[in-house]
Amino acid sequence: MSIIEISNLRKKYDTVTALEDLSLSVKQGEIYGLLGPNGSGKSTTMRCLLSLVKPTSGSIKLFDKELHKNRRAVLSKIGYLIEKPDFYGYLSAKRNLQLLAAYCDKTISELRIDEVLEQVGLKGREKDLVKTYSHGMKQRLGLAQVIMHQPDLVILDEPNTGLDPSGIIDLRVFIQQLKAEGKTIVLSSHILNEIELIADRMVIINKGKVVLEGSVEALLHQNDLNVRFEMIDSHAAMQVISESHWKSKLSNQEDQSLSFIITQAEIASLNQFFNQQGVLISGITHRRRLEELYMEITQKN
């Protein structure tokens, strides 16, 4: 069952098109990663899901219901944290949660608030004013706010930003726990590594368009690698290659290098072939195709 179904979503801010015909779907119980460079449209997509931003066209279905027609019912099942965790600095963490609980559809008990504060590791500091909190603590409070009404869908926009390494690990564990509880999680990042470590499925967005979508497993564990053989003169090597079966796997030629789309196992064979043909190889580098693709996108941006 799809929890999120976005079809042909388009959002235009004055002269800037933030989303262009974006379509994607998120299944129940999965961790779905939105990957893209800054300004690619990840946040706009999330804001559209929360009706913070009104799409110019297209449709959004959440829990099988049209968002704009069932706003209240749909939003009551969502917990979210968009961009940096901002709270009322003049209130304590607990007061912030009590206050935000008033904006939830269901009644949230004091007990539940204490429970989530415990869960995110803020017990003992809950009476301190939020303005005295570090970014990491605010992020924890943000997560407490996300889960306090026990949502079915959790939307987290770049949740790792500003966290230290242990904070990032804690967050990863936290998200895994949510998944274990059966919640659907959508999170965004501009760092591939973060998504591939945690997400079940992912989408790469660039300039408001979907570039690639699929299971992280499938995208990351493809056999094909982009392997670059460096040499003194690529033209001589090219002559050798053009008369062999490796020709079909050639992907790029530069003055001092040739690149091939081959498997890990084929690297040694091709290297041996070059040696046999008298082409001296000075170096071999390789990248996964996904990383290559993402690098291309970010470098262009």
Place this chain on the structure above:
Amino acid sequence: MLKLIYAELFKIASKPRSYLGLLAITMIVGLIHMAMLSDGKNYIDFLFNSFSQTFDISGKIINGNLIAFIILQMLVVQMPLLVAFVTGDIISGESAGGTLRLLAGKPFSRTQLFFAKYIASAIYTAVLILWLGILSLIVGRILFGDGDMMVLKSDGLTVLRANDVLWRYGFAFIIAFLSLMLIASYSFCISAFAENSITPIVICMATIIIFTIIGTLEIPFFDYIKPALFTTHMIIWRNVFYNPIEWNEIILSVAVMLGYIAAFTGVAWYHFKTKDILS
């Protein structure tokens, strides 16, 4: 909805800036009370100098009713600032602080969120005016006693008998509340457009100052503009103390103020309802 109004009121009550208005009123009124207690007679002699040349004025001139009127008169310019200081921050402050996006994605409509904030602003405005009423009139009457009230106009003076004053104050405070609601709606409207809390306060005060200057200038050209300025109608509460009361003028001004309130609130509501929350 009640839950939302309570939450908005809780926020107002938790912000230190909300108490600045109450503190300012307490200080101003306290200072005026102190000054009148210590040197009120000289001040009154100065005020009524041109009358005392012709008349022997007897009776309790300095009393709570007169002091309350003088205080209200003096706070004509300050009160809107105190109101705008809080109401101008209600949307834009959350926008600037990033908390608006925390609320706008919750399972309540923007309209509900807007009116919860608006009603909370109205309650705050009512508290300010009530506090002013308590301090100026009730404390004034405790300190200076009851008595006939002299109402000063530039072209003369009206004396209202003590038993004829309280109901007028009731009306005056209701009309003054309406005037301040106009300011609250105006600053609220700017607040819905602005992304920081200083802009609405500055724009609001600048508007009041400019309109008041135009209102004070006795140039025939401005006579055509004055009826359209909301500041012209905001001081209509004073007419309740004239004798006989010109109800037509009051009703007209109240209608104009209600019109302005509806217009400002309508524009603010529509913009808030449809705007993209990008902060």
Place this chain on the structure above:
Amino acid sequence: MKKKASILLLFCFFIAMQQSMAQDAKAIIRLAYKNFAPISDYSCKTFINFDIPGLNIEHIDGMIFYKKPSKFRVRCNGIVFLPKQNPNQILSIISDTLSFMPVFMGKETVNAISCDIVQLIPLKDQDIVAAKIYIDSKGLVQKAQITSKENGTANVINTFDASSKYGMPAKTMITFDMKKFKVPKMVSVDINSKSPTKTAGPLKTTGSVTLTFSAYKFNQKLSDTVFTEKD
């Protein structure tokens, strides 16, 4: 010589006339004073009506207290504006025979009653520069016109009824000159007032206060504190 004699005769006649007019005026004043003479103090109820341009004030009830020679007080449960020329000035002027010289000025009908007009000329420098008193045959002061340096001229018209005693009126109307009142801008703050070209016509230049008296009580040995104690 004949001419000199006639001038002397005319002068003597003038002096004699003056003397006789003064004598007549004194007699008229004495007649009026005779009415007031038994009063050492009095109190009465009053109802005061105001008609003063630029001053909007409702009528009020109160008490009046008087004690010889010139202690006077209006006590009301509210604010009262009385012209500086209060009704008891007449009492004081008539009683003070040393400070004024009375001169008979003729007769005039006031309130349909024929009255003798006596001009009181101050004999020393004081605030009152002239007073014209209209006294009827019973010695009742029907009208008075008092001119002072400070306050201009005030007309006092008295009305008497059957219960009037000791020459005290049942009603007094004081008409007086008005000065233009000015209220300091800082407290009147008439913002949004219209430009001067559109202001209404000129204000009346005279005002009046009418006092109706009842329940006179005479010679109660009023204490001085009645005139000094606070409301």
